[in-house]
Amino acid sequence: MNGPQDVGGAHGFGPVVPEPNEPVFHDDWETLAFALSILMGPCGFWSIDRSRYFRETLPHPDYYTLTYYGIWLEALERLVADVGIHERTPPPKRVLRGAEVRPTLAAGFPYDRPGPAPRFGVGAAVRVRPMNPAHHNRAPRYLRGKTGWVTRVHGIHVFPDTSAQNAGEAPTALYTIAFDAKDLWGEDTTAGRVHADLFEPYLDAV
Amino acid sequence: MNGPQDVGGAHGFGPVVPEPNEPVFHDDWETLAFALSILMGPCGFWSIDRSRYFRETLPHPDYYTLTYYGIWLEALERLVADVGIHERTPPPKRVLRGAEVRPTLAAGFPYDRPGPAPRFGVGAAVRVRPMNPAHHNRAPRYLRGKTGWVTRVHGIHVFPDTSAQNAGEAPTALYTIAFDAKDLWGEDTTAGRVHADLFEPYLDAV
Amino acid sequence: MSGDHSHLSEMDVRVRALKSLLVEKGYVTEDAIDAIVDYYRDEVGPMNGARVVARAWADPAFEARLLENATAAIAELEIGGRAGEHMVALKNTPTVHHMVVCTLCSCYPWPVLGLPPTWYKTPAYRAKVVADPRGVLDDFGVTLPPDVRIDVFDSTAEVRYLVIPMRPEGTDGWDEARLANLVTRDAMIGTALATAPA
């Protein structure tokens, strides 16, 4: 999905403007949009990857003018509609009660899984495949086709591309890949190296 | 300039929807925005490259919601302000009178210039340099870092990067470069080859 | 693409203010505005390109000159000018179909096709055609055999492209004027084929 979310390296968005003493939430609707988004997770109607896909499929002008919780709210409305919750009441996998919230969130939801052994070791040279899938994908456009090297092997994780399509977790090896910033941007960079976490199906041996 | 204009390969803009029996102009303001944009060209206050730069520096949400003549109008307002036409009356290079319009436009404004001989010949393998300049540039992002081959040598043309910055025409060789679409998009393409017209400073020998 | 009327009114106000300024400064004249609008509304359009294509179909020597130096060949028909100073013709064949775009703005061969249609300037077309030209053809209701290679030309400089569609079957002996009726704007961009004879 080469959509509005894939902004790495783009110009025209202006300087970064931090807000002094920023509150955690700016408005009640943001608070509620956040809470509903998190609480719907354990219900199991969609994966985190699918919720990201529903955010990045917002129209470009909306994606670039809404606050981020606005993006979450728009996506949540569409996820709820996609599952058909207006018309029926599909059984949830789990509903978090008040007392369960804190321990459940503090325990987290790990994404590592059993699966096939990683193909690449630390130091291996790899190239991100040239690709442009319309579906959810976590290889940013600025890295596609570029060559780097493995700096860390994270084990086997849920594969976002299939997970976002309700096509299963398809666990696969996850690596941190380092890139020389000049290979990405030529002379037009002040970075030394850029690292990203990339899944084995995105990578070819060099 | 990796701005809102550089959309080649992006998703999320929906299908192409042609308008049956579309008029040349939809509204009087579009007609006037067009006519003013064209007529200000011969005045010589800015090059065509600079006017493009002023269009592509519009904020993303504006670029994606305005009609194209709206983009032209916004840019024209900013070009006029940039030259200081509100405050003073700089002398124009040329003002087109009514009777001159037709012959002048029918003669055109060629962009070929005397200049150094082209470095590459037809068939030469070249790689578009990895780059990400903030200034106006006509190597689309989807071709940067990619390897293709020369299919046509167009001679020596005005170089948009310098022209847009009021830094001179710096004439340089212009080539049509062909790329295998799979080298650009992997399997995610229905194109055979993609061709683009690229200037010699964008290219390295392979 | 807002159809919001208050928005159009604001654009109208703004463009009139700009026009007043530029006329007052002496950079633009009313008669020049009228002349340019008349020219692009009435004189320049796809009928020009259709004449070029029809001649190429009818006259192999002209076609050869068109493919060798399109700017000069098109000038033989007294067609040329702004945004057509450096023309290249792309001939469709049974094995290769051409499509033209400007991903970075709206570059288009005005002398032969007139001003571009809105869809040509939309992010939708510009984004999609360089990666998925068959998807674009599908949007236009056009299907090509799977073994036809689609070559996309991105007009990233001042070179402008004219697609020469394949001459339809059943047009043997037609004169140029009759042939020109089969040549649509979209066929010369590459988002359509030439019209089959009725």
Added chain:
Amino acid sequence: MSGDHSHLSEMDVRVRALKSLLVEKGYVTEDAIDAIVDYYRDEVGPMNGARVVARAWADPAFEARLLENATAAIAELEIGGRAGEHMVALKNTPTVHHMVVCTLCSCYPWPVLGLPPTWYKTPAYRAKVVADPRGVLDDFGVTLPPDVRIDVFDSTAEVRYLVIPMRPEGTDGWDEARLANLVTRDAMIGTALATAPA
């Protein structure tokens, strides 16, 4: 980023409608909403990460464990959970400075830093930092010596990053609580340095 009040009201109406639906369906309860808001507003925030960094500064053995397996080391302080299941710590040195981003959405290490500030989620930051991290530092009023290499980490999967800023000079013998006061949120993202002692 509209501050338009009618827009906010529309969002308020929409989110309340959604909440009513989800509560009615039994997927969400009022007390769960209150619990989650309390948790992220009051209990989880940069003070957690500051404790981790201060301990790493004070205890070399802890720092070694943090760099070897950040998730486990952070759990020693009873910190962890959603969006921190797979942590990696990045230690700044006199020669390498680290900065963290999520170019594709808003991934951020919640258990140690809380919910991300707005700027972290803006296209402005996400677009700029992977190519021009020094320009971003300039936006934050931070200048690093030209020979410091800046390494940017793009959080493209479920791994989350915590930057360990360099311990400021003049803090010898400080205890962890005092050290933690020097560790700001931005220093743990990489857009600032640890605060120098007053």
